[in-house]
Structures are given as structure tokens and as C-alpha cells.
Amino acid sequence: MAYEDIVVSLPPDPEQVVQIWTDGGCRPNPGPGGWAAILTFRDVVKDLSGAEAVTTNNRMELTAAAMGLESLKRPCHVIVHTDSQYLRNGITRWIAGWVRKNWRGSTGEAVANIDLWKRILAAQEVHRVEWRWVRGHEGNDLNERADQLATEARRAAFGDG
Template identity: 80%
Template sequence: MASEDVVVSLPPDPDKVVQIWTDGGCKPNPGPGGWAAILVFRNVVKELSGAEAKTTNNRMELIAAATALEALKRPCHVVLHTDSQYLQNGITRWIPGWIRKGWRSSTGEPVANVDLWKRIMAAAEVHRVDWRWVRGHAGNDMNERADRLATEARRAAFGGG
């Protein structure tokens, strides 16, 4: 009887995982927008944010994720938390079909934001990324902080509510 190797999947060591929370939005949509990302590694927190004059909620969500991944200095295990189902589904479910169809949607239309999807894919390929969806405005402290940072970035650049 041959012995079999047993593979045990252990949870990631929290001291070796970068936790990232991202958010983005516009007011109105489309219009002036802001994005933010919070990166946490061990006890070090880095906050990134920015704004664009003419954009969409979806673009801001994607820019937050791309910028956060690009900020990492070496390959990492990342848990990226997003309240954007567009980002979550796009990166985990839709991209293979889009690529297979030459960046066309299921209706045959060109995929929106191809530039940012490609940027995220390039930034993510050197990392092990677990994409986690969190419900927005549901009391998750880090998601709420990312939302505030994105709003502050938009307001600082363009004023308004």
C-alpha cells in the first residue's frame, strides 16, 4: 500500500498578509470622484487617496484597487476588501470571458474600463490576492474609513457635498 501525501491548507499567517480596503465614488455619477485605499501590514497603516474631475463610481473603485496593489514593494499575500460588486465580480468571474472574447461583454459590446482592468491584472499577477466583498455602509470600520477618505479626496479637489 503506497502512502499518500496529505495537503493541509492552513489559514494565512496574519503577520505575512497585507490587508487592503478600497473604496471609490462620485457625486454625481458620472462627475467628480474620489478613491481611497488603506493598506495594513502588521501594525503599519498606509492610506492612499486621490480624485478625478470627470469619472464614474466604477472607475474610482478600480483605480483604488490598482493603486493599492501597485504600492506594494514585493510579492505579497493580499486580502483586498471591496464593497464594489463590479470589482469583485469583474476580477473573480468575468475577466476570463472578456479576454476570451477579445475584451467584449456577453452582449458583444466593448468592456468598459478595459484600461483599468488590465492595470489591476498586471498589478495583481505578482501577488496572491484574495478578493473579499464587504457590504458597504454596514459598520465595517475599515470600509467606512476608506469611504471617508475617498469622499474627502473628492471634496478637497472639487468642493461640494
């Protein structure tokens, strides 16, 4: 075994990892929505959020991930935390088949949200990205904060709806 193989197999240094916590949602679904991404690196925290007038929960979840990854200025080791099974399964399990089938799902229908899936693929290309699912509304501080920021973005743009 080469030295490089040993180094690569070591767990990442937490001081060198960018953590991104994402969330998105609508009220009602579909309807006005908000998204948020919280980026942490060492002691630096950056909040991103936004809203769209007519969208879906899934689009807002994907937008949060795309915006978080696109905001990175250089190649990084990134851990993206999401409470969306759609996002996590899509990017880790389903996307290879969608691309191979020219963005068609198992039924032959066009994959929903192709534009956002392509943005995420392009944004993660230069990074080493791990995708982690977290249970929503279970007391994880940064997941709860991402939810709050997404809700606040939607409310600021469109009212309580």
C-alpha cells in the first residue's frame, strides 16, 4: 500500500471541511417558497436565503443545495446536510441513471427539476462532496436554523401565506 493510499483513507480534518446545512419549503405546496443554506468553515458562518413566488418544496430544497455549493470560491471538502430524502437520494442514488437515460426516470418520463439537478452536478464537480441526511425538526440546531431562514425568506417576500 502506498503512502498516498493511507493519507486518502484518513477521515477529513474537521478544520478543513465546509459544512452546508440546507432547507427549503413552500406554503402551500406548490406556492410561494423559501430556501436557505448555512455554510460553516472553522469559526465562520455564512447564511444564504431567498424566495420564489411559484415553486415547490422539492425545488426549494434543490435550490438551497445549488446556491450553497455555487457560493464556494475554491475547491473544498464539503459536507452537505439535508432533511430532504428527495435531494439526498437523487444526488447519491438516482442521478447516474437519469444522466445515462438522458434525464429520464424509471418510467421514461422526464425527470422533474432537471435545471436544478444540472446546477448541483456542475457546482459539486470541483469539490469533494458528502451528502448527509438529517431528520428534520428533531432538534438539530443548524437544520432548525436553515428551516427558520427559509421560512423567513418566504414570509419577507410574500407574507405568511
